[in-house]
Amino acid sequence: xxxxxxxxxxxxxxxxxxxxxxxxxxxxxxxxxxxxxxxxxxxxxxxxxxxxxxxxxxxxxxxxxxxx
Numbered sequence: 247x248x249x250x251x252x253x254x255x256x257x258x259x260x261x262x263x264x265x266x267x268x269x270x271x272x273x274x275x276x277x278x279x280x281x282x283x284x285x286x287x288x289x290x291x292x293x294x295x296x297x298x299x300x301x302x303x304x305x306x307x308x309x310x311x312x313x314x
Contacts, residue, residue, distance in 0.1 A: 252300045252303050260307075268304055272300055273301065276294070
């Protein structure tokens with residue numbers, strides 16, 4: 247998980263297990279980012295926003311796959 251936008255095409259190629267693992271990692275990451283933002287140590291505030299959006303992307307693809 248770097249500082250990049252996860253592409254929906256790449257996410258759709260992942261299995262449900264991989265998506266769930268990615269989601270867990272992103273949720274752990276966002277907790278750390280929120281803490282750093284609260285204490286004023288967050289260097290790139292855009293990373294918090296991008297992580298939130300990545301979580302939404304993963305959840306969307308997971309819902310699509312579970313519907314099938």
